[in-house]
Amino acid sequence: xxxxxKGYSLSGWAMLFAVIxxxxxxxxxxxxxxxxxSRCDEWGLPYPMTAIIGMVAFFVLLILASILxxxxxxxxxxxxxxxxxxxxxxxxxxxxxxxWSNPFYSKNLGGALASTDNSTxxxxxxxxxxxxxxDASKISVRARTLNGEHLKVNDxxxxxxxxxxxxxxxxxxxxxxxxxxxxxxxxxxxQAETALRHVxxxxxYDHMEDxxxxxxETITLRSNIEEVSAALRAELGRRLAPAGVAxxxxxxxxxxxxxxxxxxxxRRQQAEAIIAARKKIVEGAVSMVDMAIEQLSSEGTIELxxxxxxxxxxxxxxxxxxxSDAKPVVNTGTLYQG
Numbered sequence: 001x002x003x004x005x006k007g008y009s010l011s012g013w014a015m016l017f018a019v020i021x022x023x024x025x026x027x028x029x030x031x032x033x034x035x036x037x038s039r040c041d042e043w044g045l046p047y048p049m050t051a052i053i054g055m056v057a058f059f060v061l062l063i064l065a066s067i068l069x070x071x072x073x074x075x076x077x078x079x080x081x082x083x084x085x086x087x088x089x090x091x092x093x094x095x096x097x098x099x100w101s102n103p104f105y106s107k108n109l110g111g112a113l114a115s116t117d118n119s120t121x122x123x124x125x126x127x128x129x130x131x132x133x134x135d136a137s138k139i140s141v142r143a144r145t146l147n148g149e150h151l152k153v154n155d156x157x158x159x160x161x162x163x164x165x166x167x168x169x170x171x172x173x174x175x176x177x178x179x180x181x182x183x184x185x186x187x188x189x190x191q192a193e194t195a196l197r198h199v200x201x202x203x204x205y206d207h208m209e210d211x212x213x214x215x216x217e218t219i220t221l222r223s224n225i226e227e228v229s230a231a232l233r234a235e236l237g238r239r240l241a242p243a244g245v246a247x248x249x250x251x252x253x254x255x256x257x258x259x260x261x262x263x264x265x266x267r268r269q270q271a272e273a274i275i276a277a278r279k280k281i282v283e284g285a286v287s288m289v290d291m292a293i294e295q296l297s298s299e300g301t302i303e304l305x306x307x308x309x310x311x312x313x314x315x316x317x318x319x320x321x322x323x324s325d326a327k328p329v330v331n332t333g334t335l336y337q338g
Contacts, residue, residue, distance in 0.1 A: 001242070002175035007083040007091025012072055012098030019068050026061035029054045071103035078142035080174050082109060092174045094141070107137050109178055139177065143170045143248055146192055150254055153197050155221065156204040163200050163221070164254035167192050167236060169247050176244025184243045191243075192250075195235040203228060205257070221255055228252065281321055289316045 036051035075081060075096045083090040084106040093099060146167040155161050169188060171177045177184040206222045219227045229251045236247045293312060 002089065002173075002179045002244075004173045004175040004244070005091045007081070007093040007101065009093045009095060009099045009101040012074070012100045015068065015100035016072070016098070019065050022061050022065040022068070026058050026065065029058040029061065033058060067103050068100075069103070071100045071105075072098065073101070073138075074098050075138070078140060079138055080141050080171075082137050082139065082174050082178050084109060084137070089175060089179065105137070109137050139171060139174055141171045141174065143168055146188060147253070148192055148196060151193065151196060151200075152258055153200045155200060156202060159205055160258035160260065161200065161205055161221075162254060162256045162258055163196060163252065165192065165196050165232065166251055166253050167247060168249040169236075169240070169245050171244060172246035173244030176242065181243045184245060187243050188240060188245055191239040192236060195232060195239055199228065199232045199235055202231070205255075221252070225252065285317055285321050289313050292316065 033051045033054040036048065036054075040046065040048070040051075073081060075093065077096050079096070081093045081099075081101075083093060083101060085102060085104060086106075090102075090105070093101060146169065148165045148167065150162050150164045152160060152162055167188070171184070181187045200221065203219055203221050203224075206220050207218065221228055232252075233247050233250045236250050240247060289312075
């Protein structure tokens, strides 16, 4: 596993001044040597050693200045340059601005991606993606957003669902991103999809899908967004660590039943809601009937035997649990007459 280390670089402005001085000095030596050679040819004198040395110094300075010129590079905020010398990793430069380093550092790396790559995630999955973009030693360490596609997966109970996520990530270790994986952006894209499938299959869509005894305490995809997001971040962090990528945030952006079971699940949810409402109504009605009979009996207003209590309870339950308003019938006879 590669580990990022600090790369060597100097201020580009100081080196720019030095290179300009070298170019100016070489030009002065060239002009002086040519003028000396011209005068010697005109007067028929042999060339002096100083002129020959000056011409040699001109070529040396010119070649040296040309080589040093290749060491200049600029880094914007949020960029880093991976320095490789003849195939050996020498370090990563993160200092922004005009910088200068060894001009023999390679500017093209087989595993690094150009930060100006505009390929879509689908295009990056293709085998020829690397041939469509230039490899560069500069990579972006800014935060990026991966908006995942809608995936069809099975939840913990085997129900087909549609799910999608958004991942905010950045390159934390440039050495791992460049040298330990072939294409770190494609690696992030594929691992984000794999992690989402794994997390979705570990939880049920909703509580009513979980048949365990403690189903109300079980984490579900629909009811426990924060817990599921935390699990997704942890899974992504573990999978992307070998590529030197850190996950800043990961959340679900879409969650729904697949179209083929959406209507059936909707009817099931409606049935669950109706049952829950009926249960609440019955519990309330029983409590009210019990309270009414107890108060009538305790206050002595009406003496109720068991048959009267049963009849009153039946009538009250019908009134309290009925869908429509009750229509009372006035009884002018005894309690036992119809």
